Amino acid sequence: MKIVIQRVKEASVTIEGQVKGQIQQGLLLLVGVAPEDSQEDVDYAVRKISHMRIFSDENDKMNLSVQDIGGQVLSISQFTLYADTKKGNRPAFTGAAKPDMATALYDQFNKQLAEFVPVQTGEFGADMKLALINDGPVTIILDTKNR
16 A cells, blocks of 8 residues: 555545545545455554654644644545556556555445544545645655565
């Protein structure tokens, strides 16, 4: 799994003109699934993200997790994280998992993450419009294959 983690003041996702999910302070996650990903990758990602200390404490040090601040998560499926741009000018997305597998792991990831912090989502496969106020900015890329 590849996950782009953005610390946000607020974020929302709109589908066909309707707000599907929105959060206040917390994390916006762009989540990509590869064919070789498994439950082990989901477990690792949930553990890392729920405990990642990227929010400031009273001394302005990044020492607090999204749980510590009572934050929320907006999780968005993002197969384009597996774009292959080596040949030509049109990216290939053959490195992304097929929709049935990707949906199952993405749903499991959100379910497990919701055990630690409130989670809002977009809609897998939909044309989504994201709005966010990035905080910092703090943007981190988590690749579950690089442990």
